[in-house]
Amino acid sequence: MCGIFAYLNCNVRRERSYILQVLFNGLRRLEYRGYDSAGVSIDSSSVSLPPLVFRQVGNIESLVKSVYQEVDATDLNLEESFVTHAGIAHTRWATHGEPAPRNSHPQSSGAGNDFLVVHNGVVTNYEVLKQTLIRHGFTFESDTDTEVIPKLAKYVFDKSNEESGDMTVTFSQVVLEVMRHLEGAYALIFKSRHYPNELIACKRGSPLLLGVKELTEESSKGSLFHDDKYPSQNGNPRELFLSSDANALVEHTRKVLVIEDGEVVHLKDGGVSILKFDGDKGKRGVLSRPASVQRALSVLEMEVEQINKGSYEHYMQKEIHEQPESLTTTMRGRLIRGGTCKAKTVLLGGLKDHLKTIRRSRRIVFIGCGTSYNAALAARPILEELSGIPVTMEIASDLLDRQGPIYREDTAVFVSQSGETADTLHALEYALQNGALCVGITNTVGSAIARNTHCGVHINAGAEIGVASTKAYTSQIVVMAMLALAIGGDAISNQARREAIIDCLFDLPNKVREVLKLDQEMKDLAKLLIAEQSLLMFGRGYNYATALEGSLKVKEVSLMHSEGILAGEMKHGPLALVDESLPIVVIATHDACFSKQQSVIQQLHARKGRLIVMCSRGDAAAVSLGGACRVIEVPQVEDCLQPVVNIVPLQLLAYHLTVLRGYNVDQPRNLAKSVTTE
DSSP: OOEEEEEEEESSOEEHHHHHHHHHHHHHHHGGGOOSEEEEEEOOSSTTSOOEEEEEESSHHHHHHHHHHHHHHSOOOTTOEESSEEEEEEEEOOSSSOSOGGGSSSEESSTTOSEEEEEEEEETTHHHHHHHHHHTTOOOOOSOSTTHHHHHHHHHHHHHHHHHSSSOOOHHHHHHHHHHHOOEEEEEEEEETTSTTEEEEEEEBSOOEEEEEEOOHHHHTTSTTOOTTSOOOSSOOEEEEEESSGGGTTTTOSEEEEOOTTEEEEEETTEEEEEEOOOOTTSOTTTOOOOBOOOOOEEOOOOGGGGSOTTOSSHHHHHHHTHHHHHHHHHTTTEEEOOTTSOEEEOOTTTTTTHHHHHTOSEEEEEEOHHHHHHHHHHHHHHHHHHOOOEEEEEHHHHHHHTOOOOTTEEEEEEESSSOOHHHHHHHHHHHHTTOEEEEEESSTTOHHHHHSSEEEEOOOOOOOSSSOSHHHHHHHHHHHHHHHHHHTTOGGGHHHHHHHHHHHHHHHHHHHHHHTTHHHHHHHHHHHTTOSEEEEEEOGGGHHHHHHHHHHHHHHHOOEEEEEEGGGGGGTGGGGOSTTOEEEEEEOSSTTHHHHHHHHHHHHHTTOEEEEEEETTOHHHHSTTTTSEEEEEOOOOGGGHHHHHHHHHHHHHHHHHHHTTOOSSSOTTOOSSOOOO
């Protein structure tokens, strides 16, 4: 749950100030992945001197400020230029060790900064490695698991040169040998004073991308990177970027390579070589010659505008209001509403070759975490209704903890916005080992889940920067509703229901636009709740998931305790919490559970609960108890799609509560966007 970034310019002269700005801007794009501390490393004026390392607690701006303060206090020349230079940067979300400069990255091999590493992930065997390195004379300064990596690199380097008598070991061989000793999930970038102007990246389980920008005379003319003041040396000028997220690359280049697990990517002299780590601990990496891999670049389907706030104050606000457009994009090309002679249907190209297998499954298992789990829960009833197949729900970490049964006859559906969620990935490995058909539903093309499942669907919601998911959640529900339609086939008994859902899907973006008009109303409600300590949300049927997701949004960004409760369980404990001081949201839109929710409202009112009731437009009189309840009216849609409409006011409520309480809505305390560690 950290952001790593690197920049290497080759045969194009760049000033130190420019290099720092590229690194800082890369970190700004990644800050939602971790923001308790940050650091960068750049070269000194001479390769004979150790690289410079700057580390600081707090957000990226704290790092920027401290770097320039240190520059002012020394004779470091920001105008000094480099024809070729390699810099690395990191923004951290703490897993091992408190936020502190000593625990920030880059982590170093020692006083001379012989090897420097930035790391996303967790090294599970670091304690064993640390004790071994201590016995060989190394001292440790940080509390991190990462520090063992550069120290292990130095040990491998020194030992290899001792044995050979001169420096013959290559940078790649050092890194390959280090990888043989590491257990866990990681994405790493190595920088070394022994291999100036070179970088090495490798990964296992955590995301990492390479971006390539060619700066030929024609392509660089008039561009940001063309610099008439400093003509290029011999060889094509090129800039290379490494990042844990495409968001930090798209403003520089759209030509990318998604680095695969086990690949070692070596950037040297403007060239890119890829070696495949074989994982055989019986071999000595410094002696082995792993085969090189040939890979083609792909093109990012992303625009810079997607990662900017535009006219909005915060990313979360922008992403809430983008939902009509993100839903439209999710459904584009997948819904077919023919003429009088043609049936209305759904086309999911990524699943068409596997639909028969899914229909023969003994059960469908949804597996996810957090918001993705809630989205699957919202879609479960319609999938059961249309397919007739039993559907079970699994939180990924719990499935792994208890080694729950997965069978060859099962279809396992893995739901993850990033496609890199650590627990979900491990559950995928488990399901593959047990022979299940594995389906991925992600928002990230080329992610680990997208690559490793047998088939799947991209939700195409666009880049989501705010840590609290909003538009990805609603797009996930829509994709899974379309999945239910596709699996359900064209049975005559379901035809009317299917066509009603498809008609509703076409109109859903307009319904979301309508509910977004409640923005001011939800801000006014937030003002009434600003001093509260707790908030309950009751839902049932399709909207049990809405209660869970709405309460999750409130707790994760506004830092108010909130709990989503299945309304049918109200009298089995939660009713004891109800009094005149506790605000309670009841979701009572018009569906099969409407009359039961009316009863819930009556019982909560009888115990003097402070009720806020969400109902369908026109039902206010039936649920307000003569004005005793505050009412939020939303448009009525098909029951299976009502959670898409109902969550929007709760997203707005969470947003306004957070802003009014003075917290950072895009970077909530202790959380980061992509959970790539267990």
